[in-house]
Amino acid sequence: MTKPLSHFIAGASLGSSGSDVLLDLNPSDTRDVVAEVPVGTAADAASAVAAARAALPAWRGLTGPARAEHLHRWAAAIEARSEEIAQAMAREVGKPIGEARGEVGRCIVILRYYAGDAVRSVGEVVPAQVAGALQFTLREPLGVVALITPWNFPVAIPLWKAAPALAFGNTVVLKPSEQSPVMALLLAETAHAAGLPAGVFNVLLGTGQGVGEPLLRSAEVRGISFTGSAAVGARVAAIAAERNVRYQTEMGGKNVVIVMPDADLDLAAKLTAAGAMRYAGQKCTATSRAVVAPQIEREFLEKVREQVEGFSLGPVTDPACAIGPVISADSRKRIWAALAATKAEVVCGGVESTGVVFKRGFFVTPTIVRGVDPGAPLAQEELFGPVLAVSSADGLDEAIAIANNSRYGLSASLFTRDIGAALKYIHRIDVGLVRINGDTTGVDPHAPFGGMKGSSSGSREQGSAAREFYTETKTVQVNPV
Ligand code: NAD
Numbered sequence: 001m002t003k004p005l006s007h008f009i010a011g012a013s014l015g016s017s018g019s020d021v022l023l024d025l026n027p028s029d030t031r032d033v034v035a036e037v038p039v040g041t042a043a044d045a046a047s048a049v050a051a052a053r054a055a056l057p058a059w060r061g062l063t064g065p066a067r068a069e070h071l072h073r074w075a076a077a078i079e080a081r082s083e084e085i086a087q088a089m090a091r092e093v094g095k096p097i098g099e100a101r102g103e104v105g106r107c108i109v110i111l112r113y114y115a116g117d118a119v120r121s122v123g124e125v126v127p128a129q130v131a132g133a134l135q136f137t138l139r140e141p142l143g144v145v146a147l148i149t150p151w152n153f154p155v156a157i158p159l160w161k162a163a164p165a166l167a168f169g170n171t172v173v174l175k176p177s178e179q180s181p182v183m184a185l186l187l188a189e190t191a192h193a194a195g196l197p198a199g200v201f202n203v204l205l206g207t208g209q210g211v212g213e214p215l216l217r218s219a220e221v222r223g224i225s226f227t228g229s230a231a232v233g234a235r236v237a238a239i240a241a242e243r244n245v246r247y248q249t250e251m252g253g254k255n256v257v258i259v260m261p262d263a264d265l266d267l268a269a270k271l272t273a274a275g276a277m278r279y280a281g282q283k284c285t286a287t288s289r290a291v292v293a294p295q296i297e298r299e300f301l302e303k304v305r306e307q308v309e310g311f312s313l314g315p316v317t318d319p320a321c322a323i324g325p326v327i328s329a330d331s332r333k334r335i336w337a338a339l340a341a342t343k344a345e346v347v348c349g350g351v352e353s354t355g356v357v358f359k360r361g362f363f364v365t366p367t368i369v370r371g372v373d374p375g376a377p378l379a380q381e382e383l384f385g386p387v388l389a390v391s392s393a394d395g396l397d398e399a400i401a402i403a404n405n406s407r408y409g410l411s412a413s414l415f416t417r418d419i420g421a422a423l424k425y426i427h428r429i430d431v432g433l434v435r436i437n438g439d440t441t442g443v444d445p446h447a448p449f450g451g452m453k454g455s456s457s458g459s460r461e462q463g464s465a466a467r468e469f470y471t472e473t474k475t476v477q478v479n480p481v
Helices: 042-061 064-080 082-093 097-117 156-167 181-193 208-217 230-243 265-281 294-309 329-341 396-404 419-428 463-470
Strands: 007-009 012-014 021-025 033-038 134-141 144-148 171-175 201-203 221-227 246-250 255-259 287-292 345-348 367-370 387-392 411-415 433-436 471-478
Touching: 007 042, 007 181, 033 082, 033 181, 042 134, 042 144, 042 171, 042 201, 042 208, 064 082, 064 097, 064 156, 064 181, 082 097, 082 181, 097 156, 097 463, 144 156, 144 208, 156 171, 156 181, 156 221, 156 463, 171 208, 181 201, 208 221, 208 230, 221 230, 221 463, 230 246, 255 265, 255 396, 265 287, 265 294, 265 387, 265 411, 287 294, 287 396, 294 345, 294 367, 294 387, 329 387, 396 419, 411 419, 419 433, 463 471
Parallel strands: 144 171, 144 221, 171 201, 221 246, 255 287, 255 411, 287 387, 367 387, 411 433
Antiparallel strands: 007 012, 007 201, 021 033, 134 471, 345 367
16 A cells, blocks of 8 residues: 655645545546545644744745745746646546646646735725824735635645735645645645745645644634535534634535527537536536526537537546546435436436446446426536536526526526626626626636625635735824824
8 A cells, every 4th residue: 555645734744643544546447546645633733733823924024026926936836747737637536637737727827816916006095084194004914824625626726725825925724625635735846846935835634524623723723715515614614603713615506507599509509518517517617507498498408419429528638538537436326316316308318338447437427307397406406417407497587587596606607699688687697607608617717706695605716806805904094293
C-alpha cells in the first residue's frame, strides 16, 4: 500500500496525528487507488489554524501590490504544470480531460483577476457632519478563513475562494473533499513553489466530522466559505451562526431549461444536451430538468437524443470524451435507484452500458426521461448524474411556475426569440443565474455567482461580491483640532 497523504501546514507536509485512512479511488477504474487519505483529527485542525493565525500579521501587513505579486507568481506556477494538473484531475475525479484542462486555465484567470483586485481602490470617502473632518471607510481582512470545498471542481472552487481571501489579506485553511485531496495538494505545491509565505495557505485533509467541524468551531476562524450539498451546508450555517462568524454556503441545484415553441431548436437541443450530460451531469449548474412546449416536444427531444448519442462516455483521457464516470459507487447506485423508481418514459439510455471498461468504473449511461411529474422525486431531488427529466407546460406562465416549483434556485435558461417572454421570465424566475438562449452551466469568473432559495446563503462569490465577503468595513472619522 502507498503511504497516506499528508496535510500541508505552515509551508510543509505534516502527517496526520490519527491513523485512520480512506481510499481515494479512480472513478473510471476502481483497481487504481489514487491515494490513501487521512481521516484527520481535531489536533490536525488546530495545527492548521495555528499556522494560519501565525502567518496572518505579516501577510495582512503586506501592501496590496505585494500580495498581487504572490498571486501572479502562483498563476505562473500553475501554468507551468497545467497539463500534469489536468491529467491528475481526470484520474482523481473522472473529469474528461478537455474539461479538466479548461478548469486549470480558469484557475490561472482567477488568480490573475484577484491579483488585479488587490491593487484596485478600496473604501470610500463619506461626507462628515463635523466641519473640516475627513470621514472614510477602510476594508480590512476578516483574519483566518476556513474554506470547505467539494470534489467536482477540485481546483477552481478552492481557488475562487482562496484567491480573493488572500488578495484582501486573510490567511486560509482549505479543507477539500476527501474525494479530491491530491488536487488540493497540487494547489499547495504550486503555492509553495511560487514563494507564498509559510502558513498563508494551508491544506487540511480529512472528513467533515474528523477535521471539518473542529475547523469550523475553532475560535480563530473568522470567516467560513462552504460549497457542497444542501444537507452539509445547513450544518455549516448552523455552526457559523452559533459562533457569529461570517459565512456563505453554496449548495445544490435542480437547474432547468424552458423551451418555447418559437425557440431555435437546434441551439436549444445542443446546449440542453451539453448542460445535462457533460461531466456526467456533476456540475452544480448542470441542466437536470427541461420544461418544453408540447407542440415542439417530439422534435426537440429527437434533437437532444441525437446530441447525447454522439457523446463519448469514456475513457476520460481521450480528448473526445464528454461524459466520464460519476464520482462513486454510492452516487451510481442512487442514480439507478431513482431511474428504477420512475414511471416516466425513457427517451434514451436507462440501461447500464456494456463493456468491461465501463464495468470497472462508476459509469452511468446518459438518460433522458419524458412525461415526468414536476412534483416527482426525479424533478425535485438533486441527482448529480447524467439524467435529464422532461416535463411539458402549456405556455410561459405554467413553465415558469414549474421551474420555480423547487427548493433550489441556482440556474435556469429560457430558449425563445420573443423579447417579451424573455423579460417576463427574467423578472419572475427564482434563480441566481439567469440565461436566455444559453447553457445553464458555467459562469464568467469575474461575474457574481450564487443561487436563491435552498441553493445558497450569505453573499455571492466571485467578482466584486468576493471583496464584500472577505473584508469588513471600518468607518473612520478624523476631526480637526
Ligand atoms: P458534500 O456536502 O458531501 O461535501 C462538501 C464538503 O463538506 C467536503 O469537503 C466534505 O468533507 C465537507 N463536510 C461534510 N460534512 C461536514 C461537516 N459536518 N462539517 C464540515 N464539513 C463537512 O458535497 P460533495 O459531494 O463534495 O459535492 C457535491 C455537492 O456540491 C452537490 O450538492 C453540488 O450541487 C454542490 N456544489 C455546489 C456548487 C455551487 O457553487 N452552488 C458548486 C459545486 C458543487
